[in-house]
Amino acid sequence: MLGNFQPLGLTGDVVSKLFKLKEWVTVSDAARHLSQIVNEPVSEADLYQMALDGHLKISVCFPNRAKARLGRVIPYKDVPRRVLPAVDEKGPITYADGYPLYDLPEGKLPESETPFIHFEKEVVSIDGVWDLAMQGNERFDVEYDLQQLIGGPEVTMMNIEGTFLNRSDGAWAALQERFPDRVIADADGKKKTIKGSYYPAGGLGTDCTRVIRVSEIMALQSKLDGGALNKTVSTRERNTLLAIIGVLCKEAGFDYTKCAKTAGLIESTAALLGVSIGETTIESHLKKVSDAMATRMK
Secondary structure (H helix, E strand, O other): OOOOOOOOOOOHHHHHHHHHHOOEEEHHHHHHHHHHHHOOOOOHHHHHHHHHOOOOOOEEEEEEEEEEEEEEEEEHHHOOEEEEOOOOOOOOEEEEOOEEOOOOOOOOOOOOOOEEEEEOOOOEEEEEEEEEOOOOHHHHHHHHHHHHHHOOOOOOOOOOOOOEEEOOOOOEEEEEEEOOOEEEEOOOOOEEEEOOOEEEOOOOOOOOEEEEEHHHHHHHHHHHHOHHHHOOOOHHHHHHHHHHHHHHHHHHOOOOOOHHHHHHHHHHHHHHOOOOOOHHHHHHHHOOHHHHHHHOOO
C-alpha cells in the first residue's frame, strides 16, 4: 500500500541541478525554465526577440549532420586572394576570398588587421551544436520563426552570401546545399552521372533543432536577476582596472590617447580571439584611461 506517499516532483533545486547538467535545451524548455525563474510568462517569441536584439544566442543541433565549408577569422592581410579572368581591357580582377566580420562604414576600405572570415573550399560534414552567427540567412530564419509565433507577416528576405554558424573555439561554418545530380548521354548514347555542385544554403533547413545552450540561459538569468547590473565598483577599483588597461595597451604598442584608432585595433584583435566587443564601448573606456593612470602615478 502506498498510503499517503507523494511522488517526488522535480522542482526547485532538483530542477536547477538537472538543468545545469545539460549542454542545451530546446527553445520551449528554455522559455518554461525562465518563466519559473522570473515568475512571469516567458514565451518562445520573447527568446527569439532577445536573440535578434543581441541579448541571447540561439543555437542549432544537427543530429544527422550537415554539409558546410569551415572557416576562421583572420586579419585582412592574411586573407587569400583570388583572381577573376579579364572581361575587358582593364585586365583580371583580384579580390579577397572572405567576408568582413563586421560591416565596414560606407566608403571605408579594410585595413591590414581588419577581421575577415575565410572559408575553405572543401565541403565537409558537421554535427553537434553550433551557434547562429546572426549575419546571414540564419538571422532571417529566426525573424521568420518570431513572425510566425506572433502572427506577423511572412519573412521573404534572403542573403545570397549564405547561412553562417560559429562556435566558441573560433570555428565558423557556412552551410551548403547541393544541386541534384544530372544524367547525360554522350555521342554513343552511354549515360553518365554528373554530381551536383554545392552552393550557399538558403537557410538552416528542417534537419536541425533550434536549441539554447544552458550557459547562455544562465548568463541571461544573471542579467534578469540584476546581479551583474547591481554590483557596484568603487572609484579606486575602477581606476586600477583602467590603469591596467593602459599598461597593457603600452606593452602591446597601442596608444590609448588615440582613442578612436586604438579602439578599432582592440576590436580587431578581440575578434581574432573570438571575442565580440563594440568599438564604441572600447573607445568610451579608453577615454578614461589617462585620468586613471594619473591617479596611480608615483
